[in-house]
Every structure is written in C-alpha cells, then in structure tokens.
Amino acid sequence: MINRKKSGLLPPSFNCFMIEFEKKTLSNGLRVIVHPDPTSEIAALNLVYDVGARDEDPKRTGFAHLFEHLMFGGSANIPEFDRPLQEVGGENNAFTTNDITNYYMTLPAANLETGFWLESDRMLNLAFSEKSLEVQRQVVIEEFKQRYLNQPYGDLWMLLRPLIYKQHPYRWPTIGQEVRHIEEATMADVKEFFHLHYRPNRAVLSVVGKVEPNHVFELAEKWFGPIPADTHYQRQLAQEPEQKAYRRQEVEREVPVNSFHLAFHMGGRNEENYQTVDLISDLLGRGKSSRLYPLVREKQLFSQVGAFVSGSLDPGVLMVSGKLQAGVAFDDAEKAVWDVLHELSTQGPNDEELEKVINKVESSLVFAEINGLNKAMNLGSFELHGDAGDINHEIEKYRQVSKANIQQQATQVLRRENASSLWYKAL
Amino acid sequence: MSSVPILDRSHAPAPGAIANPTLTPVQQLTLDNGVPVYIIEGGTQEVTRIEFAFEAGTWHSNQKLMAGTANAMLTEGTSELNGPELSARLDGYGAFIQNEASRDVASIALYTLNRFWQETLPVFESMIKDSKVPQTALDIYLNNRRQSHLVGQEKVGVLARQAFSGQLFGEDHPYGQQVDLEDYDAVSRAVVMEFYQKRYTARQASLFIAGKPPKALIAALNHHFGGADWIGEHSAPFEYRLPDPQQALSIEVNKSGALQSAIRLGRRLFSKNHPDYFPLQVTNTLLGGYFGSRLMTNLREDKGLTYGIGSSVVPLRHSGYFFISTEVNADATAQALEEIYKEIGKLRETSPDAKELERVKNYLLGAFLRSVSGPFSQLEQLRSRLFFDLPENYIESFPKRLQAVTSDQVQEMANRYWQEAHLIQVVAGP
Numbered sequence: 102m103i104n105r106k107k108s109g110l111l112p113p114s115f116n117c118f119m120i121e122f123e124k125k126t127l128s129n130g131l132r133v134i135v136h137p138d139p140t141s142e143i144a145a146l147n148l149v150y151d152v153g154a155r156d157e158d159p160k161r162t163g164f165a166h167l168f169e170h171l172m173f174g175g176s177a178n179i180p181e182f183d184r185p186l187q188e189v190g191g192e193n194n195a196f197t198t199n200d201i202t203n204y205y206m207t208l209p210a211a212n213l214e215t216g217f218w219l220e221s222d223r224m225l226n227l228a229f230s231e232k233s234l235e236v237q238r239q240v241v242i243e244e245f246k247q248r249y250l251n252q253p254y255g256d257l258w259m260l261l262r263p264l265i266y267k268q269h270p271y272r273w274p275t276i277g278q279e280v281r282h283i284e285e286a287t288m289a290d291v292k293e294f295f296h297l298h299y300r301p302n303r304a305v306l307s308v309v310g311k312v313e314p315n316h317v318f319e320l321a322e323k324w325f326g327p328i329p330a331d332t333h334y335q336r337q338l339a340q341e342p343e344q345k346a347y348r349r350q351e352v353e354r355e356v357p358v359n360s361f362h363l364a365f366h367m368g369g370r371n372e373e374n375y376q377t378v379d380l381i382s383d384l385l386g387r388g389k390s391s392r393l394y395p396l397v398r399e400k401q402l403f404s405q406v407g408a409f410v411s412g413s414l415d416p417g418v419l420m421v422s423g424k425l426q427a428g429v430a431f432d433d434a435e436k437a438v439w440d441v442l443h444e445l446s447t448q449g450p451n452d453e454e455l456e457k458v459i460n461k462v463e464s465s466l467v468f469a470e471i472n473g474l475n476k477a478m479n480l481g482s483f484e485l486h487g488d489a490g491d492i493n494h495e496i497e498k499y500r501q502v503s504k505a506n507i508q509q510q511a512t513q514v515l516r517r518e519n520a521s522s523l524w525y526k527a528l
Numbered sequence: 529m530s531s532v533p534i535l536d537r538s539h540a541p542a543p544g545a546i547a548n549p550t551l552t553p554v555q556q557l558t559l560d561n562g563v564p565v566y567i568i569e570g571g572t573q574e575v576t577r578i579e580f581a582f583e584a585g586t587w588h589s590n591q592k593l594m595a596g597t598a599n600a601m602l603t604e605g606t607s608e609l610n611g612p613e614l615s616a617r618l619d620g621y622g623a624f625i626q627n628e629a630s631r632d633v634a635s636i637a638l639y640t641l642n643r644f645w646q647e648t649l650p651v652f653e654s655m656i657k658d659s660k661v662p663q664t665a666l667d668i669y670l671n672n673r674r675q676s677h678l679v680g681q682e683k684v685g686v687l688a689r690q691a692f693s694g695q696l697f698g699e700d701h702p703y704g705q706q707v708d709l710e711d712y713d714a715v716s717r718a719v720v721m722e723f724y725q726k727r728y729t730a731r732q733a734s735l736f737i738a739g740k741p742p743k744a745l746i747a748a749l750n751h752h753f754g755g756a757d758w759i760g761e762h763s764a765p766f767e768y769r770l771p772d773p774q775q776a777l778s779i780e781v782n783k784s785g786a787l788q789s790a791i792r793l794g795r796r797l798f799s800k801n802h803p804d805y806f807p808l809q810v811t812n813t814l815l816g817g818y819f820g821s822r823l824m825t826n827l828r829e830d831k832g833l834t835y836g837i838g839s840s841v842v843p844l845r846h847s848g849y850f851f852i853s854t855e856v857n858a859d860a861t862a863q864a865l866e867e868i869y870k871e872i873g874k875l876r877e878t879s880p881d882a883k884e885l886e887r888v889k890n891y892l893l894g895a896f897l898r899s900v901s902g903p904f905s906q907l908e909q910l911r912s913r914l915f916f917d918l919p920e921n922y923i924e925s926f927p928k929r930l931q932a933v934t935s936d937q938v939q940e941m942a943n944r945y946w947q948e949a950h951l952i953q954v955v956a957g958p
Contacts, residue, residue, distance in 0.1 A: 140572065142549055143894075143901045178537040187820045188887050189543045190894025209897055211544030218541050225537070239832025243788070247835050247855050251787045253682040327535065355785070357678030389603075390616030397668060398612065404672050424675060457620040464622025464641055467573055471902065 119493050120476060123314040124484070125321070129330040130302025133321045134480045134489050135314040138473060144210040144310030147477040148220050149485050152298035153200040155270040155338055155415065163277020166197040167241050167286055168294055172204065174233025176223035189215045197275050200414045201485065207474055210311040214320055221324035224304070227295055234288060241283050245276055253356045257525065264350050264521045265364050265418055269341040302330040305484045309477040341366070341416060348521040351431075353528050358404070359425040360525040361434050364418045365514050367410065371486060375410075376498045377510045382408040382419050383458040384450055384507070385441065390457070392441050393421065401426055402434045414486060419514060431524045442515040449508035462499050546893060549900050551924055554910060557746075559754035561730045566910060567737045567746070570903035576645065576739040577904060579637035580656060581911065584727035586631045586702040587766055587845070591719060592711045597669065598724045599629035602636055604665035606658040611665050614651060623648040625655070631703055632845040633915065634727070645745050653752045656728060661720050670712050677709065684790035685855060687781045687956035692792040695779060695952050696849055698771040703844060729760020734914070738907040770796070770847065776949050781956035789861040789957025793868060794851030795950050800843035800916040804941060808850075810933045811941040812841045814880060814888045815871065816852055818895075822871050823852065831867070833860050843916060850945065858957050865953070872946050879939035889930050896926045 122136040157164045172195065173182045186193055191208030206216055249255040258274050266272035277283055306325070308317050344366055367378045386393045386408025393406045406423030421442075425434050469475050483492045555567040586595045603625055604611040618625060621644040627636040638652040680686040690706055697704025735753065737746075774795065798805065809817075816823035816839030827833045837854035856864045900906050900923065913922050 138572070140570070141901055142547060143898050183820050184887065185540045187818065187891040187894075188540075190546055190890045190897065192819075192891070192894060192898070207894075207898060209544070209546045209894060211546055214541040215543065218537070222537055236829060236832040240828055240835055243833070243855075243857060244835035246787045246857065251684065251855075253679050323535065355682070357682065358675045388615050388619055389612045390619055394612055398664060401668075404668065404675055426671065453620070457616060460622040461619050464575075464624070464639075467575060467622075467641065468624070468639060471571060471573055471575070471904065473901075 120470065120480065122480060122489060124489060125318045127301065127321060127326055129326065129328055130300075131321065131325050131328075132305045132484055133318060134305065134307040134484055135312060135317045136307070136309045136476055136480060137312055137314060138309055138476075139311050141310045141473050142210055143207050143473065144213050144216075144308060144312055145205065145207050145474040145477040146213065146216040146220065147203065147205045147307045147474070147481045148224075149201055149203045149305050149307075149478070149481040150299060151303040151485055152202055153198050154273065154275040155199045156298065156336065157270065157273075159270070159273070160282070161286065161290060162273040162279075162282045163241070163275070164282070164286060164290065164294060165202055166275050166277070167237065167283055168291065169195050169197045169202050170237040170241060171227065171233055171291060172223055174230055174237060175228035177226035177228065179219060179222050180228070182219060182223065185215060186219060191216065199271055199275055201482070203478065203481070205474060205478060213308070213310075213312060213317075217320045217324040220306070221328065224299055224301065224325065225328050229288060229292060231288065234286070234291060238283060238286065241276075242280055245280055245283070249274075249276055253354075254360060254525065256354075257360075257362070257523075260350065260352060260525070261362060261364060261521075261523055264348060264523060265366070266341055268339040269415060270338055271341075271413065271415065296331065297334045300331040301325055301328050302332065303334070305481045307477045307481040307484070307489075309473045309480070338415065344519055344521075347517045349524070350522070351524040351526060353526045356525070356527045358427075359429075359431065359527050361403075361423050361425060361431060361438075362523040362525065363421045363435065363438060364521045364523075365420075365516075365519050367417055367419050367514050369416050370412055370414050372416075374506070374510050377502045377506045378419055378514055379410050379412075380455070380458050380462070380499065380502055381445070381507060381511050381514070382410045383461065384445065384454060386421060387458065387461065392445060393423075393438070396423070396434075396437050396441070400437060402429050402437050406438075431526075435522060439517075442511070446508065446511040446515055449504045449511070452504070455502070455504055455507065459499050459502070463496050466496055546897070548924075548927055549897055551900060552903060552906055559730070559735070559750050561754050561756055561759050563730050563733050563735055563753060565735045565737065565749065566907070566914070567741065568903045568907045568910065569738075569740060570906075571739055574642040574740055575639065576642055576737065576741040576745065577637055577639050577907070578649070578652065578741075579635055579736045579907075581633050581635045581734045581736065581915075582728055583732040584634035584723070585629055586705065588727055589702075589723055591714070591723075592705055592707055593673070593715050594720065594723045595629040595634055596673075597666070597715055598661075598720050598727065599627050599634045599636070600669050601661045601666060601720060601724070602627055602655045602659050602728075604669070605660045605662040606654040607660055608654065608658075609651075610662060614655065617651050618648060621647050625652070642740060642742050642745075645742060649745070649748065649752060657758045659724055659728070661717050661724065663717050666715075666717055666720065670715055674709060674712050677707065677712070682783075684783050684786050684788060684956040685853070687783055688790035688792040688853070688954045691779050691781050691956065692794070692851065692952065692954045695774070695777065695954070696794075696796045697847070701768050701770060703847060726760065726763065730758050731760040731762065736907050736911055738903040774950065774952060777952050779952070779954045781954065782958070783956055784958055786956075786958045787858060788855045789858045789955050790853070790855045791861065791864060791868070792851055792853045792954045793865075793951055794839075794849055795945070795952055797841065797848045797850050797945065798843075799845060799848050800912075801918060802848075804944070805841070805843065805848075806929055807933050807937050808941045808945060809841050810888060810892065810930065811875070811938045812839055812850065813892060814884065814938065815839050815875060815942075818888070818891050820887065820891070822874075823868065826867055826871060827854065827856075827864060831863075833857070833864050833867070837868075845915065861955060861957060865955075869948065872942065872948070875939065875942035876946060879935040882935060885933075885935050885938065889933070892930055893927060896930075
C-alpha cells in the first residue's frame, strides 16, 4: 500500500465485527453502504475503485498510483479538490495497492454533502490538466526516491515481487517497476485509464457516522446517479503457474544488517483456506509467544523475526522475515526457520496455542471497530470483493479453523518447492 | 413525476453549521496511595484502555537510553513469568500492551476486552510493579536498538533531525541528546533496575482509563494499584541548562551517495502554556501544517520538488520548538531552501487574506472535532491538558480561541518568531 500524502496511515485491513448497515445499488451500478453511528459527529466517506497495480500494462507500471495523485488535480467543475473540503473542516487522503485504489475523507457530518459533491465530480470527469500531470509525475518520482531508493532496505519488495511472481502482475510493486515508466506516462494514457476504470459500476461508496441512511441514498442518487456506467473492462490477468522448485536470490547492499526473507505461495483473500493460512502466520510469527521467537531469544540467530500474509485478492504470499544477529550465517538462520516450519507441519498446533491466536484475531476485530473510518473502508472492501455482509462472518471463519486444518495447510503451503528465499546481505 | 432540477456542480453545497462537540465529563478519583485516576466513559465496544503515565522520560535520567530501555523492559519479565509467557498470557485473552517513553514522560497501556479484565489486569499489574529486567531480554533489546541505530544513520531524514535537535538544545540536554553506538554498551541491568525502581512508582504515576470500564474494574483499582507496596520515594526535580538563544546557523551533514537531501529548519521556542503558543500554532498550520498549506502548495503541488513538506510547532514540557522538514532531490536543495525562505518572508511581510485564514480555521476546527471523537481520543486530549498544566476549559474553549485569532496576529507571530536571524538550518545529503 502506498499513500498519497504519507505512508502507513491506515492499513486496508479487513478486520471488523458485527456491523449493521444498509445498502443500495444505483441504476448505474454504484453500490452505496451506510452504517449509522449516532455517536460520531465526524462522518467518514470512503470510495473504493476496483483497480490497482495488477491492472496495469507491464510496460507502464506504477500507473494506478500515479493516477491516484492526478485525482486531486481538479475535476470537470471543481478546479481544486482539497480546498473546498478544508473549508468545511474535512480531511482526506487515498492509497493504492496492487488490488484497489481507495479514496477516503472524514468531515463534520453536517457537511457530508460537500463530500458527495467533490467525489462525484471527479468520478464524472477529470480536468486532465497538463500541469497537474507534470507536477505529480515529479512528486511521484521524488516519492519513489524517498521511500524506495534512498532508504536502507527500500528496494526489498522490488526484489521479492519478481522472485515470487513470474507471470502474475503482482510481480511489480505499486510504485512501479522503474522510474522510467512514470517518466513516460502520457496524457492519452491518463484519459484511457480514467474512462476504463473510474466508473460507478466499478466502485463502492461507504459512509459511517451520524447520518440517516435514506438521506445518504438521496445524496448518492443526486450526485452520483447521473454518471454513466461503463462495462468495457474485462479483467484478464496472467495467472501465476504453480512453483515447482525452490528459489533463492542473494543480493548485497549498503545496509548495516543482514536481512532474511522466505516467501510461500498461498491462496487469495476470498479462498477457502485464507483464514487457516493467516492463523499459521500468527502461530509462527505474531509476537513473543510465537514459534519463531525462540530463534531470537534462545538460539540468538535473529535479532527480530516475524511472519505475515499479504492478504491480496489473487493468490498471495505467506512471508517469514527477520534480521540476522551479527556473525550468523544465512544458511544456519534459514535452516533454523525450516525446522520451526517442519515442526508445525508434522505436529500441528496445540489447543491452547490455536485458541490464543484466534482470540487475538477476534480482539483485533473488536478494537478496529472503534474507528469509524476503518469501518467505512472495511465495508467498502468487503462489498467490492463480494458482499459487505461477509464482514460479520469473518470471525466465525477463524473460529471454525481446526488443528487438523492448520496442519494440513501448513504441510501444503510450507513446502520447499513452494518457497522463495531472499538473502539481503550487508556489504 | 416532478422534473429534476439541473444539478449545479460548479458550486459547493451550502456548508452546514458545525456543532460544538459535547465532551464526556471526566470522572476523577484518587487511589489510597495518592495516584490520581481519570476516567472517560463512552464508545460502543465492550473494551477498556487502562494507561499509566510515569515521570520516567529522557528528562528523568542522567544516562542516555535509560528511559526507553526501562519502559521496553516492562513487558520482558516478572518474577513469575518471562517475556514470552507474559505475551502468551495476554495474547490468550486478546489483550494488547502499548508502551513508549518520550522525552518528558513514559507510559504503558493495557487494551482489554471487558469480559477478560480479571485475567489481564493482574498481568498488567505485575509488569508495572514487578519488572525484573532479565539479562537475556535486555541484550536482545539493546542489540535491536544498535541495529536500528545503524539503519537510522543511513537515512538523511534521521541525520538531519539529530543535528537539528543537538543544535537547538545542546548535546548535554535531554532534549538534544545524541546517542552513539558505545552508549548502548554502557547500559547495564543494574542501572536499568535502579531507574525502574525509582521512576515506576505510585508517586510518579497517573492513571487514565477510557472505554466502558466495568464497575468492578474501577472498584478493583485500589486493590491492584492503590497500596503502599510501590509508593516509592520523593525525588528532587531535574535541572538542566539550555544553551543561550541562537543566531542563524547553517549546518551540513554529509551522506555520500544519497539521492535526496533532507532539510530541517527551525528554532527553539516554548511550551504549550505560553500565550503565543496557540496563535503560532494557527500561523504554522497556514505555513506548513496541513495539505493545503503554503509550503505544500508551493514546493509540492506547484513545483513538484518533493513528495511532502511540513512544519510543526512542538511543545515539550520545559521548552518547545518550531521546525520545517522535507526531503528533496539533491540537485534541487538550493531551490527548495529559497522557496522555503520566500514563504516565511511573505508571511512576515503581509498578513494573510481573510479567506485563507478562514480555511485554515475551518480545517483546524474539523481536526479538533476528530481529536475529541470518542473516549480514547478525548482521553489523549485530557492527558495533554494535564501534562502541560493548562486551564480546565482548555479543550472545550478551542473553537472560541480559534475564532479569536486574526490576520494581523498571524503576521505578528511570523515576525516575532520567524526572523531569519534566528533560524537554524540543517541539510543532510550528498
């Protein structure tokens, strides 16, 4: 995920807990979700578009994200996006992932209509100003340098993605494969991208806060209703063939500490075993009571180590990552990780351990629901990729995972032929 | 069917009246040993956040790294449980710990589901009252800090920040302290224990609770935290000398091979209870404190020189500072500096027009609403008010204080505090 203004503001988590909402689909296909929360004077308005870096042309990578920047460069009837929102006490940002582009704002509930006016106008049409393209191109190039090229380990995912994915467009990062692709983007590309992807039938609008659902639906009809749908885009992505052999890449960089990464292919976010594999990553590497932590504490091979899943819509990855202690050989570190993985595959988890990681998932869901903007984003994501109502079944899916499921999936996923290892060496 | 009026998309809908927020009243009590407790009840979830603040920041130690280390060690072992066991215990009940030490204060918070508070609170209690600072965990922690330190030294932004704060406060002052690799070697278990035993005591503590705490939990606070067992000793206040007010100075930090330069520019100022703090904060927002600010509009949105630029007025308990920071293409450093000084100059020479100031005020009013939305956020505001010793109505009077700031006052602030003769400039880059 990369963010227009600053990084790491709010991850696009899918976490939530019982949330009541109302839903309406406009005749142009725009889906509108409302979750009234009378306790919140601040309303959150989220608009997620079904387009991400995976939809890019391999010769024009980084485009979905560059385009996200251009969405703030003025629209058909409104020369500047940010200013009118600031004038009514609002704040906004956006982020792009390999799967989606998400625009969000929070503003006093009394000024909700300003949000509808702004968001609908840029869905209707952009101003396509040459100046905006030139400036944002430079901004994105500086972002590229600041976050990926001028940082220790900044190029990590630029190395990992093409190691893990050989065919699927997840092989390039959201920022783009190379600066040149951003330099070469033309206004014609910009227009084509907009008309193909930024249509009401490819978006979900969600609103949370002190609002009346019927009022929100009226506003949606008024401002978004007249925008025509378009059904030209058919997503046809190259699928990743099954990995047949273990991969390893070794690189040397000017960094202070050796860094180790081991990635495994797994299913996509909506696939049956997603929750099971997510729990496997928690068992392995979430916190100090996880199975990998003894490699830090007792064996002293790593200074830190963890595991997580990418959570992407198309088949994703389970990743084990760690920083090596000084003087430890990569071979020894990797072997120790494999021992931990094998132990889980062959013996499975114990009851207490499984209960622990499921409880932790549940409480994360509950705590995440405190934030209205989080709720709006999660409702939008779930609706875009299936049904907003699924948000309320998420915890059940985790609760249903058994020890046998864990062991079976661990055996299936944590295989050597399914692994890509990156040794990122300090020079 | 009635005809639909043609939609006017070129004008903004009429703004609604932004209601002043109703703040939840704060419940206050004192434990038997004198620890003050502040409670803000609210929210929709059955969860509670219980947070201790201790007078245990960088300010409270003469040895570098002590505040952060002692704070981090709280979760690493008690006489009954080691770090992984503590973690497993809390994870099992879906609880979270959040702890951090800053320059002025250190804190540790427990986030717990209400149905498990009886299981989680004793674990939290033991972390605070019975920390054993195990040698293994200390070694791991210091090793990680050494590694992060080395990584930080590769980042131009970090290098610029270090040089800047060292210059502003002096390297002997806790606010300006510079950490070197050998400082990590000087941290021993014995000194961490000593600091912990002095600073993590009831006398140094305040307790903050937000969410929907069960009545029984509140009733149990005295049992867990109100005793004389951890009352601690009185301690003499710490005194440090700040360097004399500074004249303009330009510092360059070389980082060969860097693609970008980090710029940091500013000066030492004052704490939050200074009468100019608030109008200066508004002035700063206009200059570089939000996305529509003059610096962002000029350097990013007009010239594309940077991914981002911002400025802040930062209050500390015993001082404060103003700074602008950005990272730009190394070749564009001179141009960026020129534009930054130009923007500051413009603010000194001309008062902003009413429309721009109005926009800044509206933005800040919205930000204020967000900052008091929900019990957890309100508690943050309360903590800040108490910490900076501000009047009781400080939070709710925000809209009124904001309204009172005038264009002339903005210009006056810029003239009073942003003269080039007083600004320290740091550039870290190739």
